[in-house]
Amino acid sequence: MKRPTISTIIIIVCICIIGLYAAGEVNYFSAKTISEKNITSPVVIIEKVGIHEKINNVSLSQGVMMDEQSSIPTKGDVMLFGHRTLQGSPFLRLNEVNNGDIITLEWPGIGEAQYKVINKSIVPATYQLSTTQSGDHVFLITCDPIGSTANRLILEGELVNVTGINENLVQNNPQESYAFLLTGLFLIIGLVITFIYPKDMRPYILATVLIITVMLVYFCFNPISSQFIYDNIIFLNGGI
Numbered sequence: 753m754k755r756p757t758i759s760t761i762i763i764i765v766c767i768c769i770i771g772l773y774a775a776g777e778v779n780y781f782s783a784k785t786i787s788e789k790n791i792t793s794p795v796v797i798i799e800k801v802g803i804h805e806k807i808n809n810v811s812l813s814q815g816v817m818m819d820e821q822s823s824i825p826t827k828g829d830v831m832l833f834g835h836r837t838l839q840g841s842p843f844l845r846l847n848e849v850n851n852g853d854i855i856t857l858e859w860p861g862i863g864e865a866q867y868k869v870i871n872k873s874i875v876p877a878t879y880q881l882s883t884t885q886s887g888d889h890v891f892l893i894t895c896d897p898i899g900s901t902a903n904r905l906i907l908e909g910e911l912v913n914v915t916g917i918n919e920n921l922v923q924n925n926p927q928e929s930y931a932f933l934l935t936g937l938f939l940i941i942g943l944v945i946t947f948i949y950p951k952d953m954r955p956y957i958l959a960t961v962l963i964i965t966v967m968l969v970y971f972c973f974n975p976i977s978s979q980f981i982y983d984n985i986i987f988l989n990g991g992i
Contacts, residue, residue, distance in 0.1 A: 771964035774938045775922045776981040782931040783975035797856040801845035813979035825865035830890040843894035855909045865910030935968040
């Protein structure tokens with residue numbers, strides 16, 4: 753078998769970089785699935801943009817996080833933060849939500865709180881959000897534009913209705929299989945690249961794809977912190 757050419761080495765490096773990002777996302781979804789199992793955490797739902805996310809009070813690396821200064825529905829204003837890129841990108845399409853759209857919070861012990869969006873704004877990252885303890889507003893906050901931390905996109909919703917909680921929505925986890933789907937997608941793309949690559953260099957590409965796939969499968973069952981992975985490849989994002 754011939755030694756790998758420079759172009760083959762470049763392809764292998766690119767596959768490894770993609771594999772690192774895939775590992776970050778696989779670990780995010782698999783760890784999230786494990787941590788949320790049998791736990792009736794609050795859920796934020798915006799059907800228009802496909803948001804169905806459990807809310808945590810630990811870290812953004814676990815999805816949508818409730819700010820430590822936040823109150824809970826009907827007891828004060830609710831402040832929720834989420835990533836727009838990587839770490840599951842829970843608020844990726846938040847910019848598509850407009851005034852009049854409905855934000856739903858399924859909150860155990862309180863019920864289903866529905867908020868109508870009344871304001872959407874983009875502010876500098878240094879902006880200090882002013883809230884009250886009125887209990888009738890929710891704020892969803894993410895970065896803007898996509899891939900940058902220069903600004904913040906803020907949605908403000910006003911409470912319009914509170915009804916009984918929908919237990920099925922609270923217990924549902926539509927992202928339960930995402931880690932396996934990402935692993936399968938990486939393998940398929942890797943095999944396609946291997947198939948179209950020159951035959952004498954294919955073994956190197958195939959070996960790289962299979963090794964990374966095995967690693968991703970392992971992470972599906974034994975996840976580590978996705979934040980740990982992203983902290984160590986931050987240079988690939990220009991240090992952002």
